[in-house]
Amino acid sequence: MTPTRSNLRRLAAGAAVAVGALLLSACAGGTASGPTETSAENGAESGDLGELTVQLSWILNEEWSGELIADAEGYFTDAGLTSVQLVPGPSSGVPELLSGTADLSLTDALSVGAAVANEGAPLKVIGATFQKNPFTIASLADGADITTPEDMIGKKIGVQDSNRAVFEAFLAANDIETSEVDIVPVQYDPAPLTTGEVDGLIAFVTSQSVAIELQGIEVTDLLFADNGLPFVGHVITATDEMIATRRDALKAFLEAEVRGWTDAVADPSVGAQLAVDEYGTDLGLQIESSTASATAQAELLVVSDETAANGLFTISDDLQEQTLASLATSGYELTAADLFDLSLLDEVYEANPALVDAQR
Missing domain, CATH: 3.40.190.10 (Periplasmic binding protein-like II)
Incomplete structure:
Protein backbone atom coordinates (compact mmCIF):
# COMPACT_ATOMS: atom_id res chain seq x y z
CA MET A 1 0.00 0.00 0.00
CA THR A 2 1.64 3.25 -1.16
CA PRO A 3 0.15 6.54 -0.01
CA THR A 4 -0.32 9.35 -2.47
CA ARG A 5 1.04 12.81 -1.81
CA SER A 6 -2.33 13.81 -0.33
CA ASN A 7 -2.10 10.83 2.03
CA LEU A 8 1.27 12.04 3.18
CA ARG A 9 -0.13 15.48 3.89
CA ARG A 10 -2.71 13.96 6.21
CA LEU A 11 -0.05 11.82 7.88
CA ALA A 12 2.15 14.85 8.42
CA ALA A 13 0.29 16.64 11.21
CA GLY A 14 3.00 18.10 13.37
CA ALA A 15 5.93 16.72 11.35
CA ALA A 16 7.78 20.02 11.24
CA VAL A 17 8.10 19.98 15.02
CA ALA A 18 9.66 16.54 14.92
CA VAL A 19 12.20 17.49 12.28
CA GLY A 20 13.27 20.49 14.33
CA ALA A 21 13.71 18.29 17.37
CA LEU A 22 15.77 15.81 15.38
CA LEU A 23 18.05 18.52 14.06
CA LEU A 24 18.81 19.77 17.54
CA SER A 25 19.47 16.25 18.79
CA ALA A 26 21.09 14.57 15.80
CA CYS A 27 24.55 14.42 17.26
CA ALA A 28 23.53 13.73 20.83
CA GLY A 29 24.43 10.04 20.56
CA GLY A 30 24.43 8.26 23.89
CA THR A 31 22.90 4.95 24.84
CA ALA A 32 19.35 3.79 24.63
CA SER A 33 16.89 4.56 27.37
CA GLY A 34 13.72 2.61 27.83
CA PRO A 35 11.46 0.47 30.00
CA THR A 36 13.92 -2.27 30.87
CA GLU A 37 11.76 -3.30 33.83
CA THR A 38 8.87 -3.89 31.45
CA SER A 39 11.04 -6.04 29.24
CA ALA A 40 12.11 -8.14 32.21
CA GLU A 41 8.53 -8.58 33.39
CA ASN A 42 7.22 -9.64 30.00
CA GLY A 43 10.14 -11.86 29.06
CA ALA A 44 10.02 -15.58 29.69
CA GLU A 45 12.82 -17.27 31.60
CA SER A 46 15.60 -16.59 29.18
CA GLY A 47 19.16 -15.46 28.76
CA ASP A 48 20.71 -18.63 27.37
CA LEU A 49 21.57 -16.74 24.20
CA GLY A 50 23.24 -13.82 25.95
CA GLU A 51 23.20 -10.11 25.19
CA LEU A 52 23.37 -8.21 21.92
CA THR A 53 24.47 -4.65 21.22
CA VAL A 54 22.84 -3.08 18.17
CA GLN A 55 24.24 0.08 16.56
CA LEU A 56 21.52 2.19 14.97
CA SER A 57 22.25 4.57 12.12
CA TRP A 58 20.11 7.40 13.53
CA ILE A 59 18.84 8.86 16.77
CA LEU A 60 16.36 6.92 18.89
CA ASN A 61 13.04 8.11 17.50
CA GLU A 62 10.04 6.49 15.83
CA GLU A 63 12.26 5.39 12.94
CA TRP A 64 13.00 2.36 15.14
CA SER A 65 9.38 1.60 16.06
CA GLY A 66 9.75 -2.15 15.64
CA GLU A 67 12.86 -2.32 17.81
CA LEU A 68 11.24 -0.22 20.53
CA ILE A 69 8.16 -2.43 20.57
CA ALA A 70 10.26 -5.61 20.63
CA ASP A 71 12.14 -4.29 23.66
CA ALA A 72 9.13 -2.91 25.52
CA GLU A 73 6.99 -5.99 24.94
CA GLY A 74 9.73 -8.41 25.91
CA TYR A 75 10.01 -10.03 22.48
CA PHE A 76 13.81 -10.11 22.71
CA THR A 77 13.76 -11.92 26.03
CA ASP A 78 10.90 -14.16 24.90
CA ALA A 79 13.16 -15.28 22.07
CA GLY A 80 15.91 -16.25 24.53
CA LEU A 81 18.15 -13.19 24.70
CA THR A 82 19.20 -11.73 28.04
CA SER A 83 18.93 -8.17 26.71
CA VAL A 84 19.39 -6.03 23.63
CA GLN A 85 21.05 -2.63 23.86
CA LEU A 86 19.96 -0.20 21.16
CA VAL A 87 22.74 2.35 20.63
CA PRO A 88 21.58 5.49 18.80
CA GLY A 89 23.54 7.10 15.97
CA PRO A 90 24.20 8.79 13.73
CA SER A 91 26.64 6.15 12.50
CA SER A 92 27.08 3.87 9.53
CA GLY A 93 27.51 1.03 12.01
CA VAL A 94 30.42 -0.41 10.03
CA PRO A 95 33.23 0.75 12.39
CA GLU A 96 31.36 -0.60 15.41
CA LEU A 97 30.87 -3.99 13.78
CA LEU A 98 34.49 -4.28 12.71
CA SER A 99 35.82 -3.16 16.10
CA GLY A 100 33.52 -5.53 17.97
CA THR A 101 31.78 -2.77 19.94
CA ALA A 102 28.49 -3.78 18.28
CA ASP A 103 27.15 -7.22 17.44
CA LEU A 104 24.67 -5.98 14.85
CA SER A 105 23.99 -2.77 12.99
CA LEU A 106 20.96 -1.28 11.29
CA THR A 107 22.24 0.92 8.51
CA ASP A 108 22.12 1.52 4.74
CA ALA A 109 23.12 -1.08 2.17
CA LEU A 110 25.50 1.25 0.35
CA SER A 111 27.69 1.77 3.43
CA VAL A 112 27.91 -1.97 4.01
CA GLY A 113 28.50 -2.74 0.34
CA ALA A 114 31.26 -0.14 0.08
CA ALA A 115 33.05 -1.62 3.12
CA VAL A 116 32.81 -5.13 1.71
CA ALA A 117 34.00 -4.08 -1.75
CA ASN A 118 36.73 -1.63 -0.76
CA GLU A 119 38.06 -3.14 2.45
CA GLY A 120 37.07 -6.78 2.19
CA ALA A 121 35.06 -6.24 5.37
CA PRO A 122 33.65 -9.58 6.60
CA LEU A 123 30.07 -8.35 6.78
CA LYS A 124 26.75 -9.78 5.66
CA VAL A 125 23.26 -8.34 5.39
CA ILE A 126 20.87 -10.79 7.07
CA GLY A 127 17.62 -8.86 6.54
CA ALA A 128 16.21 -5.45 5.59
CA THR A 129 13.58 -3.37 7.36
CA PHE A 130 13.05 -1.07 4.37
CA GLN A 131 12.12 -2.67 1.08
CA LYS A 132 12.58 0.71 -0.59
CA ASN A 133 15.18 3.29 0.35
CA PRO A 134 13.72 6.61 1.55
CA ASN A 227 15.04 6.80 -10.65
CA GLY A 228 17.91 4.43 -11.12
CA LEU A 229 19.08 3.78 -7.55
CA PRO A 230 16.90 1.16 -5.85
CA PHE A 231 18.35 -0.54 -2.80
CA VAL A 232 17.15 -1.94 0.50
CA GLY A 233 17.43 0.20 3.62
CA HIS A 234 17.94 -0.22 7.35
CA VAL A 235 19.71 -3.48 6.65
CA ILE A 236 20.43 -5.77 9.60
CA THR A 237 24.14 -6.48 9.33
CA ALA A 238 26.53 -8.79 11.21
CA THR A 239 30.08 -10.02 10.81
CA ASP A 240 30.82 -13.44 9.39
CA GLU A 241 32.21 -14.39 12.79
CA MET A 242 28.96 -13.47 14.54
CA ILE A 243 27.00 -15.55 12.06
CA ALA A 244 29.30 -18.51 12.62
CA THR A 245 29.56 -18.32 16.41
CA ARG A 246 26.23 -16.84 17.56
CA ARG A 247 23.80 -17.97 14.92
CA ASP A 248 21.04 -18.84 17.40
CA ALA A 249 21.29 -15.41 19.04
CA LEU A 250 20.97 -13.69 15.67
CA LYS A 251 17.96 -15.82 14.78
CA ALA A 252 16.36 -14.93 18.11
CA PHE A 253 16.93 -11.26 17.33
CA LEU A 254 15.34 -11.64 13.89
CA GLU A 255 12.32 -13.43 15.35
CA ALA A 256 11.79 -10.63 17.88
CA GLU A 257 12.30 -8.02 15.17
CA VAL A 258 9.62 -9.57 13.00
CA ARG A 259 7.20 -9.54 15.93
CA GLY A 260 8.04 -5.94 16.79
CA TRP A 261 7.69 -4.65 13.26
CA THR A 262 4.49 -6.64 12.69
CA ASP A 263 3.03 -4.67 15.60
CA ALA A 264 4.52 -1.41 14.32
CA VAL A 265 2.90 -1.86 10.90
CA ALA A 266 -0.45 -2.87 12.40
CA ASP A 267 -0.55 0.23 14.62
CA PRO A 268 2.17 2.82 13.96
CA SER A 269 1.03 4.92 16.92
CA VAL A 270 2.43 2.31 19.34
CA GLY A 271 6.05 2.78 18.31
CA ALA A 272 5.58 6.53 18.10
CA GLN A 273 4.23 6.65 21.65
CA LEU A 274 7.18 4.62 22.94
CA ALA A 275 9.62 6.94 21.19
CA VAL A 276 8.00 10.04 22.67
CA ASP A 277 7.31 8.78 26.19
CA GLU A 278 10.09 6.30 26.92
CA TYR A 279 13.01 5.97 24.56
CA GLY A 280 13.45 9.43 23.06
CA THR A 281 12.52 11.57 26.02
CA ASP A 282 15.59 13.77 25.54
CA LEU A 283 14.75 14.52 21.90
CA GLY A 284 11.72 16.75 22.38
CA LEU A 285 9.55 14.58 20.11
CA GLN A 286 5.85 15.34 19.61
CA ILE A 287 3.30 12.52 19.41
CA GLU A 288 1.42 13.91 16.42
CA SER A 289 4.50 14.25 14.26
CA SER A 290 6.04 10.98 15.43
CA THR A 291 2.84 9.11 14.61
CA ALA A 292 2.70 10.73 11.18
CA SER A 293 6.27 9.73 10.42
CA ALA A 294 5.80 6.19 11.73
CA THR A 295 2.68 5.74 9.63
CA ALA A 296 4.23 7.01 6.43
CA GLN A 297 7.32 4.88 7.04
CA ALA A 298 5.30 1.72 7.56
CA GLU A 299 3.25 2.24 4.42
CA LEU A 300 5.95 3.54 2.10
CA LEU A 301 9.03 1.61 3.09
CA VAL A 302 8.47 -1.41 5.33
CA VAL A 303 5.71 -3.35 3.61
CA SER A 304 5.38 -4.49 0.02
CA ASP A 305 3.69 -7.22 -1.97
CA GLU A 306 6.80 -9.32 -1.41
CA THR A 307 6.79 -8.93 2.37
CA ALA A 308 3.10 -9.83 2.39
CA ALA A 309 3.95 -13.04 0.59
CA ASN A 310 7.29 -13.90 2.19
CA GLY A 311 7.52 -11.98 5.48
CA LEU A 312 9.06 -8.78 6.79
CA PHE A 313 12.82 -8.29 6.33
CA THR A 314 12.99 -10.70 3.41
CA ILE A 315 14.89 -9.56 0.32
CA SER A 316 13.80 -11.11 -2.95
CA ASP A 317 16.32 -12.20 -5.58
CA ASP A 318 15.18 -9.28 -7.73
CA LEU A 319 15.64 -6.76 -4.92
CA GLN A 320 19.08 -8.20 -4.18
CA GLU A 321 20.04 -7.72 -7.81
CA GLN A 322 18.70 -4.15 -7.82
CA THR A 323 20.76 -3.36 -4.73
CA LEU A 324 23.89 -4.87 -6.28
CA ALA A 325 23.30 -2.91 -9.50
CA SER A 326 23.00 0.31 -7.50
CA LEU A 327 26.30 -0.50 -5.78
CA ALA A 328 27.90 -1.20 -9.15
CA THR A 329 27.07 2.30 -10.35
CA SER A 330 29.47 3.56 -7.65
CA GLY A 331 32.15 1.06 -8.63
CA TYR A 332 31.37 -1.52 -5.96
CA GLU A 333 31.17 -4.81 -7.83
CA LEU A 334 29.74 -7.53 -5.60
CA THR A 335 27.78 -10.74 -5.93
CA ALA A 336 24.77 -11.66 -3.84
CA ALA A 337 26.93 -14.14 -1.92
CA ASP A 338 29.40 -11.36 -1.10
CA LEU A 339 26.78 -9.17 0.56
CA PHE A 340 23.77 -11.23 1.65
CA ASP A 341 23.17 -14.18 3.94
CA LEU A 342 19.43 -14.65 4.25
CA SER A 343 19.64 -18.22 5.46
CA LEU A 344 19.06 -17.20 9.09
CA LEU A 345 15.81 -15.42 8.23
CA ASP A 346 14.73 -18.38 6.12
CA GLU A 347 15.25 -20.64 9.14
CA VAL A 348 13.28 -18.29 11.39
CA TYR A 349 10.28 -18.35 9.08
CA GLU A 350 10.57 -22.09 8.48
CA ALA A 351 10.40 -22.67 12.24
CA ASN A 352 7.68 -20.03 12.77
CA PRO A 353 5.37 -19.93 9.70
CA ALA A 354 2.75 -18.09 11.75
CA LEU A 355 5.00 -15.04 11.66
CA VAL A 356 4.24 -14.59 7.97
CA ASP A 357 0.51 -15.12 8.49
CA ALA A 358 0.47 -12.46 11.21
CA GLN A 359 1.57 -9.86 8.66
CA ARG A 360 -1.35 -10.44 6.29
Whole structure:
Protein backbone atom coordinates (compact mmCIF):
# COMPACT_ATOMS: atom_id res chain seq x y z
CA MET A 1 0.00 0.00 0.00
CA THR A 2 1.64 3.25 -1.16
CA PRO A 3 0.15 6.54 -0.01
CA THR A 4 -0.32 9.35 -2.47
CA ARG A 5 1.04 12.81 -1.81
CA SER A 6 -2.33 13.81 -0.33
CA ASN A 7 -2.10 10.83 2.03
CA LEU A 8 1.27 12.04 3.18
CA ARG A 9 -0.13 15.48 3.89
CA ARG A 10 -2.71 13.96 6.21
CA LEU A 11 -0.05 11.82 7.88
CA ALA A 12 2.15 14.85 8.42
CA ALA A 13 0.29 16.64 11.21
CA GLY A 14 3.00 18.10 13.37
CA ALA A 15 5.93 16.72 11.35
CA ALA A 16 7.78 20.02 11.24
CA VAL A 17 8.10 19.98 15.02
CA ALA A 18 9.66 16.54 14.92
CA VAL A 19 12.20 17.49 12.28
CA GLY A 20 13.27 20.49 14.33
CA ALA A 21 13.71 18.29 17.37
CA LEU A 22 15.77 15.81 15.38
CA LEU A 23 18.05 18.52 14.06
CA LEU A 24 18.81 19.77 17.54
CA SER A 25 19.47 16.25 18.79
CA ALA A 26 21.09 14.57 15.80
CA CYS A 27 24.55 14.42 17.26
CA ALA A 28 23.53 13.73 20.83
CA GLY A 29 24.43 10.04 20.56
CA GLY A 30 24.43 8.26 23.89
CA THR A 31 22.90 4.95 24.84
CA ALA A 32 19.35 3.79 24.63
CA SER A 33 16.89 4.56 27.37
CA GLY A 34 13.72 2.61 27.83
CA PRO A 35 11.46 0.47 30.00
CA THR A 36 13.92 -2.27 30.87
CA GLU A 37 11.76 -3.30 33.83
CA THR A 38 8.87 -3.89 31.45
CA SER A 39 11.04 -6.04 29.24
CA ALA A 40 12.11 -8.14 32.21
CA GLU A 41 8.53 -8.58 33.39
CA ASN A 42 7.22 -9.64 30.00
CA GLY A 43 10.14 -11.86 29.06
CA ALA A 44 10.02 -15.58 29.69
CA GLU A 45 12.82 -17.27 31.60
CA SER A 46 15.60 -16.59 29.18
CA GLY A 47 19.16 -15.46 28.76
CA ASP A 48 20.71 -18.63 27.37
CA LEU A 49 21.57 -16.74 24.20
CA GLY A 50 23.24 -13.82 25.95
CA GLU A 51 23.20 -10.11 25.19
CA LEU A 52 23.37 -8.21 21.92
CA THR A 53 24.47 -4.65 21.22
CA VAL A 54 22.84 -3.08 18.17
CA GLN A 55 24.24 0.08 16.56
CA LEU A 56 21.52 2.19 14.97
CA SER A 57 22.25 4.57 12.12
CA TRP A 58 20.11 7.40 13.53
CA ILE A 59 18.84 8.86 16.77
CA LEU A 60 16.36 6.92 18.89
CA ASN A 61 13.04 8.11 17.50
CA GLU A 62 10.04 6.49 15.83
CA GLU A 63 12.26 5.39 12.94
CA TRP A 64 13.00 2.36 15.14
CA SER A 65 9.38 1.60 16.06
CA GLY A 66 9.75 -2.15 15.64
CA GLU A 67 12.86 -2.32 17.81
CA LEU A 68 11.24 -0.22 20.53
CA ILE A 69 8.16 -2.43 20.57
CA ALA A 70 10.26 -5.61 20.63
CA ASP A 71 12.14 -4.29 23.66
CA ALA A 72 9.13 -2.91 25.52
CA GLU A 73 6.99 -5.99 24.94
CA GLY A 74 9.73 -8.41 25.91
CA TYR A 75 10.01 -10.03 22.48
CA PHE A 76 13.81 -10.11 22.71
CA THR A 77 13.76 -11.92 26.03
CA ASP A 78 10.90 -14.16 24.90
CA ALA A 79 13.16 -15.28 22.07
CA GLY A 80 15.91 -16.25 24.53
CA LEU A 81 18.15 -13.19 24.70
CA THR A 82 19.20 -11.73 28.04
CA SER A 83 18.93 -8.17 26.71
CA VAL A 84 19.39 -6.03 23.63
CA GLN A 85 21.05 -2.63 23.86
CA LEU A 86 19.96 -0.20 21.16
CA VAL A 87 22.74 2.35 20.63
CA PRO A 88 21.58 5.49 18.80
CA GLY A 89 23.54 7.10 15.97
CA PRO A 90 24.20 8.79 13.73
CA SER A 91 26.64 6.15 12.50
CA SER A 92 27.08 3.87 9.53
CA GLY A 93 27.51 1.03 12.01
CA VAL A 94 30.42 -0.41 10.03
CA PRO A 95 33.23 0.75 12.39
CA GLU A 96 31.36 -0.60 15.41
CA LEU A 97 30.87 -3.99 13.78
CA LEU A 98 34.49 -4.28 12.71
CA SER A 99 35.82 -3.16 16.10
CA GLY A 100 33.52 -5.53 17.97
CA THR A 101 31.78 -2.77 19.94
CA ALA A 102 28.49 -3.78 18.28
CA ASP A 103 27.15 -7.22 17.44
CA LEU A 104 24.67 -5.98 14.85
CA SER A 105 23.99 -2.77 12.99
CA LEU A 106 20.96 -1.28 11.29
CA THR A 107 22.24 0.92 8.51
CA ASP A 108 22.12 1.52 4.74
CA ALA A 109 23.12 -1.08 2.17
CA LEU A 110 25.50 1.25 0.35
CA SER A 111 27.69 1.77 3.43
CA VAL A 112 27.91 -1.97 4.01
CA GLY A 113 28.50 -2.74 0.34
CA ALA A 114 31.26 -0.14 0.08
CA ALA A 115 33.05 -1.62 3.12
CA VAL A 116 32.81 -5.13 1.71
CA ALA A 117 34.00 -4.08 -1.75
CA ASN A 118 36.73 -1.63 -0.76
CA GLU A 119 38.06 -3.14 2.45
CA GLY A 120 37.07 -6.78 2.19
CA ALA A 121 35.06 -6.24 5.37
CA PRO A 122 33.65 -9.58 6.60
CA LEU A 123 30.07 -8.35 6.78
CA LYS A 124 26.75 -9.78 5.66
CA VAL A 125 23.26 -8.34 5.39
CA ILE A 126 20.87 -10.79 7.07
CA GLY A 127 17.62 -8.86 6.54
CA ALA A 128 16.21 -5.45 5.59
CA THR A 129 13.58 -3.37 7.36
CA PHE A 130 13.05 -1.07 4.37
CA GLN A 131 12.12 -2.67 1.08
CA LYS A 132 12.58 0.71 -0.59
CA ASN A 133 15.18 3.29 0.35
CA PRO A 134 13.72 6.61 1.55
CA PHE A 135 16.08 9.00 -0.25
CA THR A 136 14.57 11.72 -2.40
CA ILE A 137 15.51 15.01 -3.99
CA ALA A 138 12.88 17.32 -2.55
CA SER A 139 12.09 20.53 -4.45
CA LEU A 140 9.32 23.08 -4.33
CA ALA A 141 6.51 22.52 -6.82
CA ASP A 142 6.32 26.26 -7.48
CA GLY A 143 10.12 26.52 -7.54
CA ALA A 144 12.65 24.30 -9.29
CA ASP A 145 10.07 21.47 -9.47
CA ILE A 146 12.67 18.78 -10.10
CA THR A 147 10.76 15.89 -11.67
CA THR A 148 13.59 14.09 -13.49
CA PRO A 149 17.27 13.55 -12.69
CA GLU A 150 18.18 15.75 -15.66
CA ASP A 151 16.33 18.63 -14.03
CA MET A 152 19.12 18.75 -11.42
CA ILE A 153 21.69 19.87 -13.98
CA GLY A 154 22.74 23.44 -13.29
CA LYS A 155 20.75 23.52 -10.05
CA LYS A 156 21.88 24.05 -6.45
CA ILE A 157 21.37 20.79 -4.58
CA GLY A 158 21.70 20.69 -0.79
CA VAL A 159 23.68 17.63 0.28
CA GLN A 160 24.60 16.58 3.82
CA ASP A 161 28.16 15.27 4.32
CA SER A 162 26.86 11.87 5.37
CA ASN A 163 24.80 11.64 2.17
CA ARG A 164 27.49 12.75 -0.29
CA ALA A 165 28.31 9.18 -1.34
CA VAL A 166 24.70 8.19 -1.99
CA PHE A 167 24.12 11.43 -3.94
CA GLU A 168 27.14 10.76 -6.12
CA ALA A 169 25.84 7.24 -6.70
CA PHE A 170 22.49 8.74 -7.73
CA LEU A 171 24.23 11.05 -10.20
CA ALA A 172 26.28 8.17 -11.60
CA ALA A 173 23.17 6.03 -12.00
CA ASN A 174 21.73 8.75 -14.19
CA ASP A 175 24.91 9.56 -16.15
CA ILE A 176 25.28 12.99 -14.59
CA GLU A 177 28.72 14.36 -13.67
CA THR A 178 29.16 15.98 -10.27
CA SER A 179 30.45 19.05 -12.08
CA GLU A 180 27.04 19.45 -13.73
CA VAL A 181 25.31 20.29 -10.45
CA ASP A 182 26.12 22.85 -7.78
CA ILE A 183 26.48 20.84 -4.55
CA VAL A 184 25.75 22.99 -1.51
CA PRO A 185 26.75 21.61 1.91
CA VAL A 186 23.76 21.61 4.27
CA GLN A 187 22.55 19.92 7.43
CA TYR A 188 19.28 18.01 7.87
CA ASP A 189 17.13 21.11 8.36
CA PRO A 190 14.87 21.63 5.31
CA ALA A 191 14.99 25.42 5.72
CA PRO A 192 17.57 25.99 2.94
CA LEU A 193 15.00 24.65 0.48
CA THR A 194 12.08 26.71 1.71
CA THR A 195 14.18 29.89 1.88
CA GLY A 196 15.52 29.45 -1.65
CA GLU A 197 19.16 28.83 -0.70
CA VAL A 198 19.01 25.59 -2.70
CA ASP A 199 16.82 24.36 -5.55
CA GLY A 200 16.70 20.80 -4.29
CA LEU A 201 17.59 18.95 -1.11
CA ILE A 202 18.47 15.37 -0.27
CA ALA A 203 15.72 14.34 2.12
CA PHE A 204 13.77 11.38 3.44
CA VAL A 205 10.38 11.17 1.78
CA THR A 206 8.88 10.29 5.16
CA SER A 207 10.54 13.12 7.06
CA GLN A 208 11.68 16.45 5.61
CA SER A 209 9.37 16.29 2.60
CA VAL A 210 6.36 15.70 4.82
CA ALA A 211 7.45 18.46 7.21
CA ILE A 212 7.70 21.03 4.43
CA GLU A 213 4.23 20.19 3.15
CA LEU A 214 2.86 20.73 6.62
CA GLN A 215 3.84 24.36 6.17
CA GLY A 216 1.42 24.54 3.24
CA ILE A 217 4.23 24.28 0.69
CA GLU A 218 3.80 21.68 -2.04
CA VAL A 219 6.84 19.42 -2.52
CA THR A 220 7.97 17.52 -5.58
CA ASP A 221 9.81 14.33 -4.68
CA LEU A 222 12.33 12.65 -6.98
CA LEU A 223 12.75 9.26 -5.33
CA PHE A 224 16.11 7.58 -5.75
CA ALA A 225 14.44 4.15 -5.71
CA ASP A 226 12.27 5.07 -8.70
CA ASN A 227 15.04 6.80 -10.65
CA GLY A 228 17.91 4.43 -11.12
CA LEU A 229 19.08 3.78 -7.55
CA PRO A 230 16.90 1.16 -5.85
CA PHE A 231 18.35 -0.54 -2.80
CA VAL A 232 17.15 -1.94 0.50
CA GLY A 233 17.43 0.20 3.62
CA HIS A 234 17.94 -0.22 7.35
CA VAL A 235 19.71 -3.48 6.65
CA ILE A 236 20.43 -5.77 9.60
CA THR A 237 24.14 -6.48 9.33
CA ALA A 238 26.53 -8.79 11.21
CA THR A 239 30.08 -10.02 10.81
CA ASP A 240 30.82 -13.44 9.39
CA GLU A 241 32.21 -14.39 12.79
CA MET A 242 28.96 -13.47 14.54
CA ILE A 243 27.00 -15.55 12.06
CA ALA A 244 29.30 -18.51 12.62
CA THR A 245 29.56 -18.32 16.41
CA ARG A 246 26.23 -16.84 17.56
CA ARG A 247 23.80 -17.97 14.92
CA ASP A 248 21.04 -18.84 17.40
CA ALA A 249 21.29 -15.41 19.04
CA LEU A 250 20.97 -13.69 15.67
CA LYS A 251 17.96 -15.82 14.78
CA ALA A 252 16.36 -14.93 18.11
CA PHE A 253 16.93 -11.26 17.33
CA LEU A 254 15.34 -11.64 13.89
CA GLU A 255 12.32 -13.43 15.35
CA ALA A 256 11.79 -10.63 17.88
CA GLU A 257 12.30 -8.02 15.17
CA VAL A 258 9.62 -9.57 13.00
CA ARG A 259 7.20 -9.54 15.93
CA GLY A 260 8.04 -5.94 16.79
CA TRP A 261 7.69 -4.65 13.26
CA THR A 262 4.49 -6.64 12.69
CA ASP A 263 3.03 -4.67 15.60
CA ALA A 264 4.52 -1.41 14.32
CA VAL A 265 2.90 -1.86 10.90
CA ALA A 266 -0.45 -2.87 12.40
CA ASP A 267 -0.55 0.23 14.62
CA PRO A 268 2.17 2.82 13.96
CA SER A 269 1.03 4.92 16.92
CA VAL A 270 2.43 2.31 19.34
CA GLY A 271 6.05 2.78 18.31
CA ALA A 272 5.58 6.53 18.10
CA GLN A 273 4.23 6.65 21.65
CA LEU A 274 7.18 4.62 22.94
CA ALA A 275 9.62 6.94 21.19
CA VAL A 276 8.00 10.04 22.67
CA ASP A 277 7.31 8.78 26.19
CA GLU A 278 10.09 6.30 26.92
CA TYR A 279 13.01 5.97 24.56
CA GLY A 280 13.45 9.43 23.06
CA THR A 281 12.52 11.57 26.02
CA ASP A 282 15.59 13.77 25.54
CA LEU A 283 14.75 14.52 21.90
CA GLY A 284 11.72 16.75 22.38
CA LEU A 285 9.55 14.58 20.11
CA GLN A 286 5.85 15.34 19.61
CA ILE A 287 3.30 12.52 19.41
CA GLU A 288 1.42 13.91 16.42
CA SER A 289 4.50 14.25 14.26
CA SER A 290 6.04 10.98 15.43
CA THR A 291 2.84 9.11 14.61
CA ALA A 292 2.70 10.73 11.18
CA SER A 293 6.27 9.73 10.42
CA ALA A 294 5.80 6.19 11.73
CA THR A 295 2.68 5.74 9.63
CA ALA A 296 4.23 7.01 6.43
CA GLN A 297 7.32 4.88 7.04
CA ALA A 298 5.30 1.72 7.56
CA GLU A 299 3.25 2.24 4.42
CA LEU A 300 5.95 3.54 2.10
CA LEU A 301 9.03 1.61 3.09
CA VAL A 302 8.47 -1.41 5.33
CA VAL A 303 5.71 -3.35 3.61
CA SER A 304 5.38 -4.49 0.02
CA ASP A 305 3.69 -7.22 -1.97
CA GLU A 306 6.80 -9.32 -1.41
CA THR A 307 6.79 -8.93 2.37
CA ALA A 308 3.10 -9.83 2.39
CA ALA A 309 3.95 -13.04 0.59
CA ASN A 310 7.29 -13.90 2.19
CA GLY A 311 7.52 -11.98 5.48
CA LEU A 312 9.06 -8.78 6.79
CA PHE A 313 12.82 -8.29 6.33
CA THR A 314 12.99 -10.70 3.41
CA ILE A 315 14.89 -9.56 0.32
CA SER A 316 13.80 -11.11 -2.95
CA ASP A 317 16.32 -12.20 -5.58
CA ASP A 318 15.18 -9.28 -7.73
CA LEU A 319 15.64 -6.76 -4.92
CA GLN A 320 19.08 -8.20 -4.18
CA GLU A 321 20.04 -7.72 -7.81
CA GLN A 322 18.70 -4.15 -7.82
CA THR A 323 20.76 -3.36 -4.73
CA LEU A 324 23.89 -4.87 -6.28
CA ALA A 325 23.30 -2.91 -9.50
CA SER A 326 23.00 0.31 -7.50
CA LEU A 327 26.30 -0.50 -5.78
CA ALA A 328 27.90 -1.20 -9.15
CA THR A 329 27.07 2.30 -10.35
CA SER A 330 29.47 3.56 -7.65
CA GLY A 331 32.15 1.06 -8.63
CA TYR A 332 31.37 -1.52 -5.96
CA GLU A 333 31.17 -4.81 -7.83
CA LEU A 334 29.74 -7.53 -5.60
CA THR A 335 27.78 -10.74 -5.93
CA ALA A 336 24.77 -11.66 -3.84
CA ALA A 337 26.93 -14.14 -1.92
CA ASP A 338 29.40 -11.36 -1.10
CA LEU A 339 26.78 -9.17 0.56
CA PHE A 340 23.77 -11.23 1.65
CA ASP A 341 23.17 -14.18 3.94
CA LEU A 342 19.43 -14.65 4.25
CA SER A 343 19.64 -18.22 5.46
CA LEU A 344 19.06 -17.20 9.09
CA LEU A 345 15.81 -15.42 8.23
CA ASP A 346 14.73 -18.38 6.12
CA GLU A 347 15.25 -20.64 9.14
CA VAL A 348 13.28 -18.29 11.39
CA TYR A 349 10.28 -18.35 9.08
CA GLU A 350 10.57 -22.09 8.48
CA ALA A 351 10.40 -22.67 12.24
CA ASN A 352 7.68 -20.03 12.77
CA PRO A 353 5.37 -19.93 9.70
CA ALA A 354 2.75 -18.09 11.75
CA LEU A 355 5.00 -15.04 11.66
CA VAL A 356 4.24 -14.59 7.97
CA ASP A 357 0.51 -15.12 8.49
CA ALA A 358 0.47 -12.46 11.21
CA GLN A 359 1.57 -9.86 8.66
CA ARG A 360 -1.35 -10.44 6.29
